[in-house]
Structures are given as structure tokens and as C-alpha cells.
Amino acid sequence: MDHKELLKAADAYLDEHWEDIVADITKLVEIPSYEELEKAAPGAPYGPGPKAALEEALALAERLGMEPHDVDGYIGYADLPGATDTQLGIIGHVDVVPAGPGWTIEPFQVQRRDGYLLGRGTLDDKGPMVTALHAVKLLADLGVERPYTIRCLIGANEETDLMDVEYYRERFADPAFVLTPDAEFPVCYGEKGGFNGTITSAPVEDPQIVDFEGGVATNAVPGEAFAVVRASGATLPGTDRITVTEQDDGLVRIDAKGKSAHASMPETGVNAIGLVVDYLLDQGIGNDYERRFLEFLQKLLSCTDGSGVGLACSDADFGPLTVIGGTITIDDEHRIVQTMDVRFPTSIDGEGITAAMLRLTEPLGATFENPLLLPPFLIDPDSPIIQSLLGAYREVTGDDRKPFTIGGGTYAREFNAGSSFGVEMPWLPQPEWVGAMHGPDEGIAEDVLKASFRIYLLALYELEQLDL
DSSP: OOHHHHHHHHHHHHHHHHHHHHHHHHHHHTSOOOOOGGGOBTTBTTOHHHHHHHHHHHHHHHHTTOEEEEETTTEEEEEEOOSSSOEEEEEEEOOOOOOOSOOSSOTTSOEEETTEEESTTTTTTHHHHHHHHHHHHHHHHHTOOOSSEEEEEEESOTTTTOHHHHHHHTTSOOOSEEEESSEESSOEEEEOEEEEEEEEOOOOSSOSEEEEEEOSOTTEEOSEEEEEEESOGGGOOOOSSEEEEEOSTTEEEEEEEOBOEETTOGGGSBOHHHHHHHHHHHTTOSOHHHHHHHHHHHHHHHOTTSGGGTOOOEETTTEEOEEEEEEEEEOTTOOEEEEEEEEEOTTOOHHHHHHHHHHHHGGGTOEEEEEEEEOOEEOOTTSHHHHHHHHHHHHHHOOOOOOEEESSOOGGGGSSSEEEOOEEOTTSOOOTTOBOTTSTTBEEEHHHHHHHHHHHHHHHHHHHHSOO
């Protein structure tokens, strides 16, 4: 069957079944499937919401002609048997982040408006996953030769700990290749390495900095931070991002307002911890040890390319390393604790990052720990697999964008071979009332999902022709 016939079949399927696809997405969106570990139970390790959504997705896969399996509530899979047991995998997820504030519609209902589907999970990742499942259904209906079994993996813990994939891989072999419809088109062929660090100062005696807090997560540029110091508020000026408030007992609170951003794109944010550090140093606040430690933090926080702490490097595929300081606090022993997030290319590794940081922290009597290390994930962009995915995208859209790498992470890196593949097309204009993933009024254009359906059909067909 040639591509023209495949796309004609795709259009006919969409004409006949698009409302069914929307209804299937709606059923999943109506399940508030965010993690609730306090309600975990046997068979529902992430709580009742993810379990209910997993059951609904597996029931959908069965209605579409696949063989469903629930793996103890951690993850599910549904197979479309091929001529061999070698598997071509697709993995999406049914868990979502909580609704959060700011919604103008009911988060767990689908609202259709001017060609868009709005609701939590319409974009991340229930809408894309349902679309991909229907593409598998059509491929089966067409009766084309399929050397490989298509295994549709349905995750339920992507938004938090990825325990779903860990549980699966302890029990099953990886598919020969896995694609995940949980990122952007045209096709991602690599993800930077991930490195988290925790820097803890020596205990501070007779501190001038009484309290210091900022950030909500290691992997996010902190938008807010504050310090409480021993000083006179009358001598400390405010600035456009700094507010100074005098308190009792000779204490002053210094609040900084930055701009939050994801750690993979630190250039889009303003680090509020760094603003406080700069201000304290500029105003001469801190005893000798505190100022030495603040000077170290300034080196870490002032340069997102790592040049301040000797980490600057890059490569051709990933570009430059990035580093942020995500959170800061003072513990019960009055030690300053700063976390850091590094996204690194292939020109450095975890040992190199650790060595560079120890050269700076050891002279301060500070400790350095590395609680998370993920190596870079990279596939040759000229490989037949990536070129097949790229070709499917280009044929459907007429767009000649190139494969790309990202600083974030997806399911793809959890397997031996994989790629994130759509559905987002962020360059397309959309109304201001359409929200992004994880935000209020999350939404996706119906036309984007329809284009994705066509792309996935072509891509699956082409991958079945390759030697995996």
C-alpha cells in the first residue's frame, strides 16, 4: 500500500470516527487521574484516579481490537500482534498534574471551542495517546503486512516518579524501538543528561543571615525567594525586584521577585535566589563565612551556562550545558542548603561535574551530593528510524523542520531505543484562551490531533518496513 492510499484511508477514518475519538478523549479527561499516594492500594499504587484512567484506557484499547493487560496497576499494555514477537512500542500516559488555580472552565470536562479541545489532559497526554491508539486500530483494519507486534504501553506515573516504566522494565524486555506522543514535532532524537546536586555549607556560627528560603523544585528556576537578616532596614534600599521590610528584634526581611522557568530553559527565567544573593553581597551583609559562601553561590547562580563554576561546555547535538540553583533553605544546624540542576551534553559526564563542584565546595567546608544522574540520550539523527519519523511528519504537513534535541526528559530515554514524536506544534498560532500543558485551560487544536493521526499512521507503517 502506498502513502497516498494510506492517507486516503486516514481521511476516511477521521470522517467516520472523529466524534468517537473526541468521545474517547472526553471519557479519560473526566477522570481526575493525578497521583494521590495517601490513597494508594493494592492494584492502585498511585491512587484511585490513575487506576481508573488506566482501566478506561485499557478498555478502549480492547474495543479497538488490541489485547489489554494491566500490570498490577503500575502500567498497562495492549498488543496488536504481528508476524513476530519483536515489538514496536508506543507509550503514552493517563496520569495528569492536579488542576491548580486559574481555570476558567471545569478542568475535568472537555469543552469544545472554535476547533479546540480544552481540559486537563487534552494535550498532556490523554488526547495524543487516544489519537495514537486509533492510528494503530486503522493500521490493523487495513491489513497491511506487520512484521512487528505493536505494543501500546499506557503509563500511569509519568508526571511524578516514572515508577510505571521502572516496574515494567523489571518484568518485560524493551520493545525494539519506542515512540512517545508526549512532546513536539517533527521528531526529537536526543535528551540532555540530567544531574542534580545538593550543596550544604558548614554550620554557621553567629549568623547574620537568620533565614533564607526560595524555590519550590530543584528543576525549576525559582520565581520567589527571601532572606531574613540582622541589619537596619533604614540603610537597605529597595529595587525593582527587591522589597525590604523591617521586622522586630533588629531583623529585616528581603524579598526577591524573579521569574520562574523550567530548568531546561533557564534563559527564560530570572533566578530569585540569585537576586537575593547579589543584594546581600552588594549591601555588605553576612559574616566572613557567610560572605564566602554567598560568593560561591553567586558564581553558581549568575551564569546559566555553568561558566561561573567551571562547567561550561557544549556539543554539536545538544548545544551548551545549562545549570540553575533551584531551591535554598537553612537547616536545623544552621547550614545553608542549595540545590542545583544541570542539563549536560556529551562533552562532560557526572564525574566531571562532581569534580568541578568539589573543587569549589571543599575549601568552604561544604558537602556536595549527587542524588540524581541521567546520562544523555542520543540517537543518530540520520538513522533510518529518525528519518522515517521525520519523513512521515514532512509528508503530512509539508513542513521541512529538522530533528531536534531537548534539555527536558520524556519516556523515550527510559528505554534502550526511543524517541519523542509529537503532538505539539508550538509554532502554530492559537488563541490566548488556550492554555499550555500543566497550566490552566490546557488545550489542543482538533486539527493538530487530526494531523497527528495521519502522521502516526504513516510512521507506524514505515517503521514496520525497517530492520529493527
